[in-house]
Amino acid sequence: MKNFYLALVALLLPMLAAAQFSVSGKITDQTNGEPLAGATVTLQNASSLTTNSSTNGSYEFNNVKAGNYTLKVSYVGYQLFNQNLNVNGNHVINVSLNTNNFTAEEVTVSATRASAKSPTAFTNLRKQDLEKNNLGQDLPYLLNQTPSVVTTSDAGAGVGYTGIRIRGSDGTRINVTVNGIPLNDAESQGSFFINLPDFASSVNNIQIQRGVGTSTNGASAFGASLNIQTTTRQDTAYANINTSAGSYGTVKNTVQLGSGLLNGHFSLDGRLSRIASNGYIDRATSNLLSYYLSGAYYTKNSTLRANVFAGRERTYQAWNGIPDYVIGDDSYAAANGIPDNRRYNELGFLGKNLTPSYQRSNFYDNQTDNYQQNHYQLLYDRQLSDKLSFSGALHYTKGSGYYEEYKIDQPVTKYGLTPVMLNGTAINNTDLVRRLWLDNDFYGVTYSLKYHPQKTLNLILGGAYNEYKGAHFGNIVYTAQSAGIPPNYEYYRDNANKKDFNIFARGEWTLGQVLLYADMQYRHIDYSFLGFDRNLNNIQQDAKLNFYNPKAGITYNIDNRNNVYASFSVGNHEPNRDDFTNSTPQSRPKPENLKDFEAGYRTAGKNYSAGINGFYMLYKNQLVLTGALNDVGAAIRSNVKDSYRAGIEVDGRVNIFSKLTWAANATLSTNKVKNYQQFLYNEDNDTYVQQQYSKTNLAFSPSFIGGSELSFSPIKNGSIALLSKYVSRQYLDNTSNTNTGSLTVNPAVANNKYAYHRYLDGYFVNDIRLNYNFKVKGVKNVGVSLLVNNIFSAKYESNGATYAGISGGYVNNYNYIFPQAPINFLAALNLSF
Template sequence: MLFVQMASMALMAQVTLQGKVTGAGGEPLPGASVLLEGTYYGISSESDGSFFFSRLKPGFYTLLASYVGYEPHRQVVSLGNDTTSGTPARRVEIRLVPRVIYTEEVMVHASRAKEKTPVAYSDLSGKTLQSRNMGQDLPFLLAQTPSVVATSDAGNGIGYTSFRVRGTDMNRMNITVNGIPLNDAESHTTFFVDQPDLASSAEAIQIQRGAGTSTNGAAAFGATVNLQTLTLEGDAYAKIISSAGSFHTFRNSLTLGSGLLGNRFAFDARLSGIRSDGFIDRSSSNLKSFYLSGGWFPDNTVVRAVVFSGWERTFQAWNGVPSVRLNNDAEGMVRYEKHGLYSAEEAQHMIASDSRTYNLYTYDNQVDLYRQDNYQVHVTHRFSPSLHGNAAFHHTHGEGYYEQFKAGQKYGDYGLPVPEVNGTAISRTDLVRRKWLDNDFTGGIFSISYSRGNGDLTWGGGYNHYRGDHFGRIIWTQFPGGITPDHEWYRNKGDKKDLNGYVRGSYEAARGLRIYGDVQYRHLRYAIDGIDDDLRNLDQQHSYSFFNPKAGIHFQSGPRNGFYLSFARTHREPNRDNFTDTPPGGDLPKAERLNDLEAGWNFRSPGWLAGINLYHMFYHNQLVLTGLINDVGAPVMTNVEKSSRSGVELVWGVKATPSLRWDGNATFSRNLIREFTEYVDDWDNGGQQSFDLGTTHLAFSPGIIANSQLVWQPGVFSFHLLSSYTGKQFIDNTASEERILDPWMVNHLKAEYTLQTRLFKKFTFHLQVSNLFNKEYESNAWVYSYILGGKRYTMDGFFPQAGRHFMAGVDILF
């Protein structure tokens, strides 16, 4: 009886908040976002504009309602404890006012997943990004999101960095900035080192896992990353960021904004510089970037021009540290010289170097230097409250090289005549060479979105044209032999045209039940002309047409529980290396196909949230490394008929007190190749030996990935304890326990002190201790296997990450 009374009292102490969101004329606004600020509880309004929150505790709540094209509305609501009619209810009417100045929200609306889109995604706000941004590249700012593993060549998150999602690498992701493709059209990958500190200009980032929604650019074969920089700041501002830390790392950034001028114009600018010596020997980075934007805001229209540019000079640390050096294996290091893997000088240098910071390259200008300029013009128009459209035009120019010292090179390999010195023919020479890339990427995209009543529809597409010159120059030789300065020994051109169009829509078929459909058509042509660096002729042309359908349902069971189910099919064409590495007369690589099945549940309440997502990604003709090489010894990626990634992603959050919060996520997965055949070089007899291994595990696909963030915010202080666990990874596709990355767990601690004064709008001092407990671990690797004397050996490279290190600095907002 006592239990029944206590349960009854608890029920009576709960309050329901319900209401309706309408426009200025009283018309309902379906899909409006309604959030209880300071909690995890947020929902979307129904087709009639209605919403309700159940089982709330009595007290004061701040209600935030927003809708595309309308001013956001905040309202403090007092929920009392009057229980005369059972569970008390409070009803509010929210009437949103159309924006006086139309903003770029429609562009974001068209390219992103929304609350009831049946896909797995994570949103990072600009505030969250700035809190995490201590000068590291974007992959490390995304590292706390589900299924993400980040790595750094230099070991400290600055310079060349990358990340994987569900084990999928960056050349299988679709990455856009304001809806414009950022992926390199030929390699499919994205080099964030070319755009340092881009996160400082980011208003928001959305990561969609799996096939995601249709967008522009490269196929999403594991994830879509959508970065938004366009935003309107109503008031003028200035922001200075300055920080310094371990490895002689320095970061400085200045951001300025005019605010809205004459109710029609706004301008923003950023200038950034980052320098670091890196953790690995001779892995220093010198990075510079700027961002400019100008907007014109006539009635119902936005016209905004954006220019952002990056310049990088990074010393190469691409080769990693051999396992024999990491493990202090003296006999193994001697083997590198005996087997001809290293010269005598290189082997002695390895033996004399630190086991965790060793770098093969000792040439004093072994650098990668590149500049990339991005130009965008966006035009957005509101035809009516229900109909929005946008178009964007873009151009990207990139130009740069990487420089290498190469010892004992054959003149014939460079198409050069053999010189004579004092009557003696010299067949080999030391030389310094530069491999150049000079490219242009131009195109346009558009989308038109219509939303009314129970449904919404988006039609969009784009056309992009890439032209890239690849060439190599010899800038120094030990024995010139009549070679002219900057002698060019190869040149080839890539030309790629990509046309795509999509239609995406959803419809609320019954209360709480929304049906989603998405179909994309993509056609592309790719041609390569000229000779490669090994003097092979590369002339070839390829054409592909892809039809990519997606469908799903989302069911909202009350304000707290949401369920979804989706299926998507997408295709990906081979990249440049897949074509150029194919030996003459060999089988051309085939396009890959992904079928992605996902199902999930989300729960939100004021004090906690939880979510689970199940996925099964099954591939046909996925391109993987098998050990197979071509006629000049370069590795060749091979289509495997069947492979898959299956797993479960868990997300949770608990708000224990107003100042204490715990957020986390975990992924458990199995990543398999069916009927895998490995090829190993046979140095005894020439050629290769093959081994049928049956079902194996996909490389770099840990079975467990987990992240935790504990946040305590007492007054003007803020403390963040970030923890990440990454399970065992195989470094090739053989599932051999002899070739793995060991699991690791790493912790970071960040502290902030924030104050507001008459002089500053906000002054923040921050200190971050990365790898708090000084864990030794490696986050990436490569491996090459060969047979000699009837025994199998490996040559490999692991990428150690820095031990405990620090960054401290200030952010000043005027």
């Protein structure tokens, strides 16, 4: 009998080895039992199987061969889970993850982030979400399918200078942090992602908060915030080589390397990138370089990480847009030899009038923006006890560069010079080339203490001190005529210093099914700048501001899958550099104030997730352009007393069946300013005509924004997706073009379709994305991607500007718009080792 059983086992072994089984389960938070959607689950042996948990936290591997495996589960903010597994049948393994309170890259970010049940509107994007579309376009374009987002590109194809608006708020009102460290420029308050090309390749995840959101570092979120976390720990070594190429000469090359965890304590990660593009707009070239280096040291109770990253950009500028009289009149283009009037770029033009021989030689070839920005971050975390953790960061950013431009027939007195005599003739004017320089330093410290005494209570104390030093100056590097200008003559300089201190405390307390949320921030600003005093003398001045930003909210958990929430938040926002420098203390605008009311409902099931959020954003003293001049003769922004945004955001994702997924979002809103006054300059008599509007639409605030992504996976490791975006009409100013009084539009420009209005038509754009991954010998993964943008070649403009004036008794609208590219493509090959 013994020999019989041995023979039977010997016969069954090959069958058992060939058998295939399933491994499934659910991923949850150990502290509250909540499902964790999007956790990375790997079943590893000689080859690896990887999947992500669904919206209800479940995962499943099918057709698993018998053998020994290691089950690994990772999720942002949680400790890594490992379990050895002998697969000899079907297994159900449920995993409860512990919160990781002592990883610096997690705690630093979590101090300024909303938690899963926070009573605010937010969207989380993982690295995998960004990678699908990361073929060379700038970071804002990778966020285009999130709720309430509108993106634009100066060059028309997503490479070069790009912009993002969320709920109609532009980049100066969107707070951006990288690992909890402010990225917004301290003076202009914008975030220029062109200074960090291909930064998305080093991003691990992003949280987008809409509205005021949670307290954060840097300028207050006045419409939205982007909280970016860069590369985090990876336990195994890796190497990636990515190459993309496509329309308009666009090329992207990226190399990434990582050591994995060395000796249980060290890790090193690096990236080197290059992006080049000619742009859709004529002479809108981009030449972009960047790198990212990160090293970390881990102990049982602490983590130390150093990040060094930098970007260098050189772009031929297209930031003035296309004049409406060119794009709206094909006969004008034909008469002046312009081959494509939607691409015409007038920046750098060397003559006063176009001629039929429209040639590149008519333009100054070095009409370029040149800038380099270097970032240094030192992040430290220590677990002080099982209930208390500390996270701190030191940072320094160095930026330097200039914009070079050709200026025609310039008065020499404008540059602080006295006209010189040449052969008995006074040289009063000359063509010249000037460089407008910016040389700045930004440094400081951020910190947070996280106290978690019990499962139902979470307290955070955090803050930052940051200092900015910026030098603005201009040089003349060339003159067409000898005007007595010494080499590299500096004709102006403005040194600025800004100190920014903030401290905040936030708490979340769970009482049964109710979560109570409270948040309070104090912020102090001390800004020194060169500006006009009451006597119109340009002298160094100082402005001090103090802001209090309270927030409160409540979430009611109906069950594990459903909750409702409501919150009230206050945000305050200081004027920008131009508002200060181009005014006197008497005409200086007031800070802006926002009261933000949010309420919503969230649900998640096995094959779906959805949410609806209502918002009412009530502004006091919002800053807008009115056309009026202040007491120094500058046309700067003015405060409008009352304005608001109110709307509903809906987003969701559903697995229609195993291979077909649909994700969609929509925002319906009304965005109004009350009692708005516009001032039009009348060239006929050198006066201003005031126009009064009782209620009009806020500029660049579409009433409807919709996005859709329909993804189908017909084969294993392959997918095709249709990405759609609809944006309704956007007004270029705050008048809604409803009234011109007794004045009429000049009939001489009646053939121009833009002559009678100041708005951008709504547009509907569709893209196709294909991804396929496979393995070959010696290569862990080969990824092939194709992104075809604007497949129906819709003609549309996503941004613009308008300047209205009066001449000959008529209103003349001078509109400048930014056409976006027709059908274009990007293809990519990614090799992972």
